Amino acid sequence: MMAATKAQSTKKGRDNYGRNYDRGRSCEEKIARSLRGSGWSVSLSPGSRGWDLTARKNGRTRRIQIKCLSSRRIGSAAVARTRIAHRPWNIKTIPAGAEVWVIDADGRRYIIRGPA
Incomplete structure (x- = not known):
């Protein structure tokens, strides 16, 4: 049997366990629907x-990583870039x-792209 993760070791962590995954997955599904509406073939x-x-779409492939912030407001793409560069990501x-x-x-x- 594996040792408990840090999230599972506290009551708060146990209560929240799995919710982050569910929130993230629902956000991914929402983005997938949006892309499909624009004519993209999307796989999760x-x-x-x-x-x-x-x-x-049309021979072009986009690899997309989604980060949903349920409790933060971001004012610009520069702030979004700074946010993903630090913990927890x-x-x-x-x-x-x-x-x-x-x-x-x-x-x-906010869409942040790697070099072309």
Whole structure:
């Protein structure tokens, strides 16, 4: 049997366990519906392994990582970039052709792209 994670070791963590995954997955599904409405063929990765979404259209492929902030408001793309570069995500570089979409509490979407 595996040892309990830090989240499982406290009452607050146990009460919240699994909710972050559920919130993130519902946000991914919302973005997938939006992309499908724009004509993209979208697949969600099982268990959010690798990229959350892979979208294809006219021979173009987009690898998208989704970050939903349920309690934060972000005012600009620069703030979104700073936010993902630190805890808990620590995304320092984005690979070529990849995107990180940051959705804030008000539903604003910031798309941060890796080099072309």
